[in-house]
Amino acid sequence: MFVVIEIWSDVVCPWCYIGKVRFDRAIEALTSGPDAVDEPIEVVYRAYQLDPTAPVGTSNPVRETYAKKFGGYERAERIIENLTATAREDGLDFRMDIAKRANTLLAHRILWWTGATHGPAAQSRVKTAFLDAYFTRGLDVADVDVLADLAATAIGCATSDVSTMLAGDTGRGEVSEELAQAIGHGITGVPTYVIDGAWAIPGAQDTDTFERVIRRSIERKAASAE
DSSP: OOEEEEEEEOTTOHHHHHHHHHHHHHHHHHHSSTTOOSSOEEEEEEEOOSOTTOOTTOOOBHHHHHHHHHTSHHHHHHHHHHHHHHHHHTTOOOOTTSOBOOOOHHHHHHHHHHHHHHOHHHHHHHHHHHHHHHHHSOOOTTOHHHHHHHHHHHHTSOHHHHHHHHHTTTTHHHHHHHHHHHHHTTOOSSOEEEETTTEEEESOOOHHHHHHHHHHHHHHHHHHHO
């Protein structure tokens, strides 16, 4: 028996990066040490697009996007300041002053392909690489060359493997299906964590909450199997 945790998230979602750091700490606590759970935990990242209409190749700063979305630059600045401060508490150096609006469809195709061909651990590394590139380095996560280089480094494969995959149709249908699954699950915001298709954890919870809820879900699953 093993536990599958599906995470719907986007690589331009600040709470998804903050949540990943906290979630990864919880998984570390659950899988190592004297209180480790017996069941293996498999983590799978699923596609969600916060801004599906974002054009590829855009260079608009995130500040402008936030100002339009949240009702002006003053409010956008407050939101960015609060996000940056929260990220700092979790060891992340957000540079949203240099972040650019980006369409994440290509990134999600790479993430699906990575999970399917290289496994969950590699997929998690690629996810972190994309999030870090966007939020701390100001890189364009809609650019094929940028994405291929980031993914290849995280996976340990040739850059051409990634760019060749993107040149075809690999992952298009699967990503579309994941986006549809989010609607089917009633997911309207990310990150959302779904445990064994039954229990959902919305938002970037703190590490203790992640650990407690996942542990409780595992205990319930074990009890129902008896």
